[in-house]
Amino acid sequence: MTPEQLSTAIVDVLTTLTDEGALTLEGGVPTNVTVERPRQKGHGDYATNIAMQLVKRAQVGGATTNPRALAELLSARLEQQGGIADVEVAGPGFMNITVAAAAQGQVAADVVAAGDGFGSSQTLTGQRINVEFISANPTGPLHLGHTRWAVVGDAISRVLEAAGAEVTREFYINDRGNQMNLFGASVEAAALGEPVPEDGYKGGYIPELAQQVVATTPGILELDAAERLEAFREAAYALQLNSQQEQLERFNTHFDVWFSERSLHAGEEGNDVADGLEKLRAQGHLFDADGALWMRTTDFGDDKDRVLIRSNGELTYFASDTAYYVNKRERGFDRCLYLLGADHHGYVGRLKAMAACAGDDPDQTLEVLIGQLVKIMRGDQEVRLSKRAGEIVSLEELIDDIGTDALRYSLARYPADSPLTLDIEEITKASNDNPVYYVQYAHARCCRMVENATALGMSVEDAVAGFDPALLSHEREGELLRALAEFPRVVASAAELRHPHRVARYLEETAAVFNKWYDTRECRMLPQGDEPAGPVNDARLVLTLAARTVLSNGLTLLGVTAPERM
Structure with a gap:
């Protein structure tokens, strides 16, 4: 029995009591009851304080009551529900619930039956969410800051989808502005054997790009100066963007939309800054002053009004950001989620004010998450430089040095708003002290157990078909079943x-519970010696399959592989 099923059973009891007139609840019966695993042994399998929550609006027999009396009324009825072995009222009105072994054991069968879908829910069904989690210039390699957002943004997108939301992952390409011209001039200079411009790009990847441009663009060196610069800029742009895309795919991070900032200024219908600003003008929050166009964001809490078009006719970055938000909303997204770097704290207020100026309720349509910096250490030394990119640590080299799984898991298991220091030696070692290794090894152990069972002639299909949940009655089995049953709630909360990061921490806790069960002599899955496999062995095989499923599903939500062998 999962916490969700137990919650439903308690709601059913409340509904029955109110229908019978034995209980009156002002405001009606709640649709959901919080059920938690107690921290102390001996307090049942699950606990709830629903009686204490409802007592102020409850009457029993037409009279007010107290939490303990209400808990006793609920407990007497709940014990009559199938799958409930005992309900004990503790303290001022806590209800400690013990689930029957058969009902608890059924969790294993339910997990196996759901397969890849176990952990999913419909809590966010109907919501269309745009998650923009990397915004980068196509002028160089992706770096460590992008790496953290590549992991966290992708993992957030995965858990949102698991909760039923329709998610679009979006990469915003900063491909407009003077930096693009400097980039093109830097690559051109490298191709011509000339010094890179003073404010240009000097990383080791620039000469490599220059060689590729010359090799893939015949005759480019013979063009006149203006055409040649533009040709180098556009060719290098395409090559560098393609390199970023390949790196992210290698990092198991996929984007549905690569949105070009240029497209906002290209005059395309629905993608033009001017169109977006006209829509905002209609809302009444734009004004002209000193020859410039302003947005009155102070109407909605910003510390000052923001310039959109300067007096010289030049568009500000904020104009692009504003048009981009309007564009997202016109594409039908209910909520726009931005993941921004540590230096963008001051941007949150103006974004929310901008959304309000567009006629939206920012609390409903816009959400900003701020991430903190990451340090990568190799022993006592911080890794600061890249062989190719200069004064940055590149994603490409991080993947080579650490590996996709170790890097993704290590970045995903911490809240994004906390500064983070990772030691390459620690997160790559094959040890139970390394969380990613610990969780992946637990999954691989499940796979090996299933292989060993098959080698002894046990059949997965027969074990599932003849599964008797009541046979999973050992204390360690109950602990593992309750841990597996928590997974959907963990995903929904994440x-x-x-x-x-809640998924990662859950996986580590569940792997620990699984290993304790595995190490318990009385819970051995395989028959010993010449003993034939019996129903209890089959039941434990199903439990192993369930643990493998949950570990695999959880790792998938983090974009980390679930290896069958290690």
């Missing part, structure tokens, strides 16, 4: 709070 989606609601935008905290995918």
